[in-house]
Amino acid sequence: MSDALQGKVALVAGATRGAGRGVAVELGAQGATVYVTGRTTRERRSEMDRPETIEETAELVTAAGGHGIAVPTDHLEREQVRELVERIDREQGRLDVLVNDIWGADPLTRWHTPVWEHPLDAGLHTLRLAIDTHLITSHYALPLLIRNPGGLLVEMTDGTLEYNLANYRLTVYYDLAKIAVNRLAYSQAEELRPHGATAVSVTPGWLRSEMMLDGFGVTEENWRDALDKHPHFAISESPAFVGRAVAALAADPDRHRWTGRTTSSGELAQVYDFTDRDGSRPDAWRYMVEVDQESEVANVTGYR
Template identity: 65%
Template sequence: MSELDAPLDAPLKGRIALVAGATRGAGRAIAVQLGAAGATVYVTGRTTRERVSEVGRPGETIEQTAEIINDAGGEAIAVPTDHLEEDQVRALVERIDREHGRLDILVNSLWGGDHLLEFGKKMWDVELSRGLRMLELGVKTHAITLSLALPLLVRNRGGLVVEMTDGTDEYNRTRFRENFYFDLAKNAPIRVAFNLAHDLKDVGCTAVAVTPGFLRSEEMLDAFGVTEENWRDAIAKVPDFVIAESPVYVGRAVAAIAADPGRARWNGQSLSSGQLAKEYGFTDTDGSRPDGWPYIMEVSQGGKDAPASDYR
C-alpha cells in the first residue's frame, strides 16, 4: 500500500514499525500513536510481567504498551528484547522479516539510564562503571539495533529512522548537560541521525533526531510527587515544569513525521515536539502547544521576561 492509498484516519495503515524501548515515557507514547495511525507496531524492552530491568519500575511493561494499542483497535506485538544482546536483536529483526517482510519505521527510544545520573560531579569523580553503563544503554543499544535492523528497513524506499534523545542540537551544542556521560549519551543520537542521513538518502529513506521538551513521564511525575491530573502542583517546587508536556505530545510528533510523504525534507535534522507541533498542527492533550526548549533557553536560562503562555 502506498502512502497515497492509506485512509486519512489511518495514514500508516500497512506500515510496520519497531519502537525499541517502549515500556514507558516517550517510547510508549510513540508506539501508541503509531498504532492509532494504523501501523502494526512491534514494541520491545527489558521490563515484562516476568522480569524487571535495572530501572526498577515493574508496573510499566511492554505487554501493557501492546495492550493499550490493541485495546484501542490497533495492532501491536510485544517482544522482550535486551538491545545490548545482539542475538536477541537479530532474532527480533528476523521475526519481523518472517512475519511481514518489511520494516518501515524504526524508533530508537532506548535509554533507561536515569537511575545512574549524578549531577554536580566532575567527570573523574563519577564512578567509571556507572558512566560506561550510561553509554551502553544510550549509545551502544542504538548502534546494535541500527546495524541489525537497517538492512530490513532499506529494502523499501520511504523508510524512517527516528533517534530519540533529550535536547535539541542547538541546546546541546551550547550547554553542558551537567554530567559528562549523560551529555555524550544525549548528543550521540543527534549525530547518529545526521550521519545516517547521508547513507539513507541514496536509498530513499530518512533519519531524524527527535526530542520532547520537559517531559511529564511517569518517572518524572513520581519524582515530583504528582500525577498527570495535578501535575501543575509541582511548578512551585520546579518552576520550569510550567512548560512541561505529556508523552502523548512527542508521540503525535513522531506519528506526524511518519505520515508525512514529504518527510525527506527533515533528513539529518534535530527536531523537537514543539517545533513539529507548529509544522503539523497537532496539540498536547490539553489543547496547548508547549515549546519547551526555546522557553528554557530564552526565559529560564536566558533571562527574557516572558510568560510561559507565550510558549504554549
C-alpha cells in the same frame, strides 16, 4: 484515531515507558502495527525497577487502534536484536519505521558530578546503553527498513542539536550520550539517502514521564499541583505530544525534507498542526533558552 499508517509496520525500541510508550501508542492511533521492546515484562523487571511493562505498552497500542506486539529484548544483546528483526521480517515482511529510544541509564547517572568523581563503570555503561544499543539495533534493522523506499529512522534524544552544543548537560556521560544521538541521525541519514530512507533526531521537551511525575509527587491528571515548587514545569508536555510528532513524520509523504536534522516535538507541532492532550503546543526548548536560562519568572505565555 486515523488510518494514515494502516498497513505500516513500526519497531519502537525502548517502549516500556516515557517517550517510547508515547510514540508507540500514537503510531498505533494512526493504524500501524507496532513492535514494542524493552527489558521489563510482567515476569521480570530491569534495573530501572519500574512497574511499567512492554505488555502494557502493546495493549495501549492496540486500544488506540493499532496492533501492538510486545517482544522482550535487551538491545545490548546482539542475538536478541537479530532474532527480533528476523521475527518482524517473518511475520510482516517489511519495516517502515524504526524508533531508537533505548536508554535505561537513569540509575547510573550521578548529576553534578565531575568525570573524575563519577563512578567510571557506571559512566561507561551509560554510554553503552545510550549509544551502543542504537547502533546494534540499526545494524540489524536497517536492512529491513531499506527493503522498500520511504522508510523512516527516528533517533530519540534529549535536547536539540543547538541546545546540546551550547549547554553542559550536568554530567559528562549524559552530555556525551545525548549529543551523540543527535549526530547519529545525521550520519545515518547520509548512509540511508541512496536508499530513499529518512533519518531524523527528535527530542521531546520537558517530558511528564512516569518517573518525572512520581518524582514530583503528582499524576498526569493533577500535574499542575507541582507548579508551586517547580514553576517552570508549566512548560512540560505529556508523552503523547512527542508521540504525535513522530506519527506526523511517519505519515508525511514529504518527510525526507527533515533528513539529517534534529527537531523537537514543539517545532513539529507548529509544522504539522497537532496539539498535546490539553490542546496546547508547548515549545519547551525555546522557553528554556529564553525564559528559564535567563532566570525569568515562569510564564508560558507565547510558549504553549
